[in-house]
Amino acid sequence: MSSMSKLLSVKELRLNFPKVRRGLAKGERYTLLYRSTPVGVLAPMPDVQDAKDVYAFFANPPKRFLFRAKKSAVRLVREERVR
């Protein structure tokens, strides 16, 4: 998902929706403008196959990414929130 988005007026969306839809399919993101003011964001739906790969990464992270800590994960995160 690119962090850059294209500016798109409501009028352009109405007139060029097929083109915008093709852009979304390619992963484009759009900031929707109404009377020159940003009113929303159009972004592609997350790809199901991508999501499957992502969940697989967290289900089986590479061994070299693991670490050993004396504290629990809850404690490590809790410390992030109280310092």
Next chain:
Amino acid sequence: MTTNTPGAPEGLPHRKNFVVDASVFVSVFAEADTHHSASRAFFHLLEEQSKNVAVIVSAITLLETANVLSRYGRLAAVDQALAHARSFLLIAADQSFIEQAVPYFGLMRLKTADAVIAACAALHDATLITWDMQLLREARKITRAETPKAVLIES
């Protein structure tokens, strides 16, 4: 996990939304953590159910996870985790979110980061997934909240 949304067109599967807390992500990488295996098993369940589930994360969750991994020198893991997290629906604390989330804060006794994550789940009709029992108890006042283990048992 594949019930239809009430009022949804016939045959359209309901996507179950999960807001996953940093305690679960950190547990995935902390191999000595009590919940390490269950956290990984939870993501394996999501992998199996990927067509019907969506993971939503607060920006705070990603930052906390990245910071813990960085402190343990797992910088490559941070890069990979952040790259993969691009497929999640990332919720930033923008003006719109703040205006919708703040009314929930008075209903719970939580510090800000916890309250943001719980509100994130409430606003997205999602189940909050956490190993933090304090967060889980308080979040249940405004939304569904479970441990990964409870979701695994339910499935």
